[in-house]
Amino acid sequence: MDDAHPLLATLAARFGAAAVVSPADAAGRPISIGGDRLPAVPLLRPADTAEAAAMVRLVHEAGIALVPLGGGTGLAGGQLPASGREWYLSLERMRAIEELDAVSRIAVVQAGVVLQALQEAAAAAGLLFGVDLGGRGAATVGGLLATNAGGERVLRLGMMREQVLGLEVVLADGTVLDLMERVLKNNAGYDLKQLFIGSEGTLGIVTRAVLRLRPAFASRHAAVLALHALDALPALLTRLESGLGGMLSAFELMWPEFLATMTEPGPDGAAPPHRMPLPGARPQEAPGWVLIEAEGGDEAADGARFGAVLEALLAEGAIADAAVARSEAERRAFWAMRNDAQHIVRRWQPLVSLDVSVPIAQMVSYVDETRRALAARWPAARLLAFGHVADNNVHMIVTLGAGTHERCDEIAEVVYAGVRARRGSISAEHGVGLDKRAALARHRPPEALALMRRLKALLDPQATLNPGKVV
8 A cells, every 4th residue: 555545545634644654754663562564555543532432434335344453461462463454543643632630530531541641640539450561661551451451450440341331432434332331330232342441452542532440559569479389379359359358459470480591691691680588598409489568548547457468378388488678669679670671582592472261279280291392292392381370371481592483383382282282272461462363262162263253244335444353
């Protein structure tokens, strides 16, 4: 698609030069953490819902497809072209927090709002938004909704789906669907907004949302725990949840390879970006390390309770050791180590990144089994495992060295085999996109896939929206 396409001039004349980025100027923009770049195709940038709806309608009538583009933090290929007839649509000009009601505890936002901006606006009002993740500085509300993002507080506050009261959606033909209700309890017919959350822009483009906010926590306490054994993980989670009286917000398991990647020099001698939470300890000294965070309403009482629970766990032999964050800087350092995806990408390239869900009672056996299966097939295989765990999510990073990308489908099948056997999910929080579409067809019942295809055909019969993704 070149700069001379007649629709580009029409769009620029109608909506202004800022609304249309030419293929030459759009090409090369980063669109994923993995380094994918925007192809040389037009990029549309509506300023409001009316412009977005008009653009979608005109593109639809011209037989052109659209890929919705969020903050470029996707990990499943949902932002890649698949049919060769795609243009892109970004809501980066729609970043208004239209309303923040501290009494009703809601925020009405445009879909281009960046997560961190929403968090900061909520904090200024003494509130918080329930979803948090490492890509907060780039990820947008629209992208979070499209993938039903999870992140660090799912254990306590739920995934993106649980934060949504209402949506505004532009359908494939340009129709604007107003589902902008503002109440938590709403049983008036089918809950249509749920169709679009997690649909990855294949059924409609979310332009605005009514989001639920919560009172901000007055206290935050974090620690990294060294474990004696991984098989006691479910019992440890239960002990922490009960002992902390519902304050546990995060429970992040890191296998030794993960901690070594973050805290030990690389093969080339490069200095590590992070320090061990326990000074003098080595990652291999424990079979697993757990980052926990508890949040509550009374700094002094909560801190005392947090410390008492950890002391009891140490006395009982439930954990081997604990490093407690003594300041906000130390707490942030713990999370920086856990969330440094860019360092993993640099250190482990070439790699295949997969995120799966399995029951927590079977997670350790699943990772061990997968590690053995990878090594049996490829002796040079290395597996980096870490995840939220308490919400069943484990991230699996695999490298074979040279040839990794050429065998990504084979690697995925090895990783997914144990998921299927345990009735888990091949995608915990990153979506299906293009990368997992073929695997989805093998892992979901044919009746479920048939229904998904009928929904797609009903809402987008010409495959205008993000074609080739999910189904």
